[in-house]
Amino acid sequence: xxxxxxxxxxxxxxxxxxxxxxxxxxxxxxxxxxxxxxxxxxxxxxxxxxxxxxxxxxxxxxxxxxxxxxxxxxxxxxxxxxxxxxxxxxxxxxxxxxxxxxxxxxxxxxxxxxxxxxxxxxxxxxxxxxxxxxxxxxxxxxxxxxxxxxxxxxxxxxxxxxxxxxxxxxxxxxxxxxxxxxxxxxxxxxxxxxxxxxxxxxxxxxxxxxxxxxxxxxxxxxxxxxxxxxxxxxxxxxxxxxxxxxxxxxxxxxxxxxxxxxxxxxxxxxxxxxxxxxxxxxxxxxxxxxxxxxxx
Amino acid sequence: xxxxxxxxxxxxxxxxxxxxxxxxxxxxxxxxxxxxxxxxxxxxxxxxxxxxxxxxxxxxxxxxxxxxxxxxxxxxxxxxxxxxxxxxxxxxxxxxxxxxxxxxxxxxxxxxxxxxxxxxxxxxxxxxxxxxxxxxxxxxxxxxxxxxxxxxxxxxxxxxxxxxxxxxxxxxxxxxxxxxxxxxxxxxxxxxxxxxxxxxxxxxxxxxxxxxxxxxxxxxxxxxxxxxxxxxxxxxxxxxxxxxxxxxxxxxxxxxxxxxxxxx
Numbered sequence: 001x002x003x004x005x006x007x008x009x010x011x012x013x014x015x016x017x018x019x020x021x022x023x024x025x026x027x028x029x030x031x032x033x034x035x036x037x038x039x040x041x042x043x044x045x046x047x048x049x050x051x052x053x054x055x056x057x058x059x060x061x062x063x064x065x066x067x068x069x070x071x072x073x074x075x076x077x078x079x080x081x082x083x084x085x086x087x088x089x090x091x092x093x094x095x096x097x098x099x100x101x102x103x104x105x106x107x108x109x110x111x112x113x114x115x116x117x118x119x120x121x122x123x124x125x126x127x128x129x130x131x132x133x134x135x136x137x138x139x140x141x142x143x144x145x146x147x148x149x150x151x152x153x154x155x156x157x158x159x160x161x162x163x164x165x166x167x168x169x170x171x172x173x174x175x176x177x178x179x180x181x182x183x184x185x186x187x188x189x190x191x192x193x194x195x196x197x198x199x200x201x202x203x204x205x206x207x208x209x210x211x212x213x214x215x216x217x218x219x220x221x222x223x224x225x226x227x228x229x230x231x232x233x234x235x236x237x238x239x240x241x242x243x244x245x246x247x248x249x250x251x252x253x254x255x256x257x258x259x260x261x262x263x264x265x266x267x268x269x270x271x272x273x274x275x276x277x278x279x280x281x282x283x284x285x286x287x288x289x290x291x292x293x294x295x296x
Numbered sequence: 297x298x299x300x301x302x303x304x305x306x307x308x309x310x311x312x313x314x315x316x317x318x319x320x321x322x323x324x325x326x327x328x329x330x331x332x333x334x335x336x337x338x339x340x341x342x343x344x345x346x347x348x349x350x351x352x353x354x355x356x357x358x359x360x361x362x363x364x365x366x367x368x369x370x371x372x373x374x375x376x377x378x379x380x381x382x383x384x385x386x387x388x389x390x391x392x393x394x395x396x397x398x399x400x401x402x403x404x405x406x407x408x409x410x411x412x413x414x415x416x417x418x419x420x421x422x423x424x425x426x427x428x429x430x431x432x433x434x435x436x437x438x439x440x441x442x443x444x445x446x447x448x449x450x451x452x453x454x455x456x457x458x459x460x461x462x463x464x465x466x467x468x469x470x471x472x473x474x475x476x477x478x479x480x481x482x483x484x485x486x487x488x489x490x491x492x493x494x495x496x497x498x499x500x501x502x503x504x505x506x507x508x509x510x511x512x513x514x515x516x517x518x519x520x521x522x523x524x525x526x527x528x529x530x531x532x533x534x535x536x537x538x539x540x541x542x543x544x545x546x547x548x549x550x551x552x553x554x555x556x557x558x559x560x
Contacts, residue, residue, distance in 0.1 A: 005390075006389055006475070007386040007389060007480040008386040008476025008477075008480050009476060010388070012384075013386070017384065019439060019440045019443060020404075021402060023414075023418060024403065024406065024440055027414055027416075027420065028413070031420050045423055095313060098309065098313035102311050116549075117322075120545055123497060125521075127521050127522060127540070128540035131525055131529075132324030133324055134528070134529050135328060135339065135340060136323075136327060138529050164320070164324065221410065222410060225413065227412055227504060228503060242412050265412070265413055269408065269410065
């Protein structure tokens, strides 16, 4: 290490760096490796023989007489996951941006309380939060008691549950930018005769750009890889990538295909990160309350 | 600020969306809380106030066992992750070489990478090098998952400190070990406590990593609860969810108040 830390000896960072190498780096490496291996014969693990079968079986299926065709089973699951994650992202944008602006327009003391309110649901166990929607959407649940439809075990329930889980992820980064924004620029826009829409698209959204891009990345990525909400709220028919990976490592016992899907998820994550470059604190980390940051 | 007021008047719809969003976040939680006091056998139909399901839940020995196991996992996870994260924040300082930035990205990957990827990856790794799935291997995975969350508050605390303090210490001839023990450590203790609290909650709540890495004798609380949730709604799960809602929230709010008081 070339540069010395002012806070203490550099050696104290080794345990954490070793953990990162062994329990994050090595697992990613092994998953990539497994995705190029043969499926284990006893329905578990892998055989150490190089093959790209896992990837091609995601794309192509071969029937009994050796004809090849597009494997729609996996592709439709991947497609459904992407569509669902995009829908969640769009809803979070439409709700999250106005909410963040609304919070930024309040007095400082009110802002703090509202941000804590947005953050708290995140620190409630994800199972409890998902269960809350089971209670509301179930057959004879509260929504159906007031005359609504029974949505539990449909894609709609998954959509609601994921939006619920990730809305704070959109509000927080947009708020972080909106809080520093000078709202008089909007006024200037109006004074110069611009219409509301024009002010929205030419002044407000460009100013909030980085917050919005961060928000898109940190909502879309976890929504794509979600497991808990789809498997509790969605039906058996609407499988997503997360459940598919789980199946390959569990019941179906095809570790190479499961690994290939995990690699695909990593690639999509990197793609999303590259597309929506973000700054500052993001995702779950953004929900760490500032007051807990040890700032006095 | 007059201008803000005027803008607020010009974009009034943001207020209604904002209020709806807050309501959207809290209506489900409040529903769970209210229905945990439901007398009825039917989880979703109100049948009067009662705390009887609370006593049922508190006498559920499987649940208690799973909760105890989760505690025995979350306490060392939080302690180790916060210790390692403090070491990381102290050891790498503020300016980093490229090699360290890459390693640090790996450490912090759980902040953004879908958890299912690291979970199946760790399972694959453990099976490839024949590490059995037991308490120790689950603990190691939890610590790796928790470190980045512990790292954030500690690093932000270090960044807020006046660099002059450390320059002075070095000029006066203090060794880097002495600086760490006498200056850095006392200054970051509140942040380390925050880190422990956050990582404790993360480890207690973790579902995916535990699901893939749990052996026959390592059923965590979330794993047990997931099993119940798979069966659908029930009065007992109303109570369990209400407890999972109230306990971390109260803990978090209390610690915010405590840290603010300490800061003054």
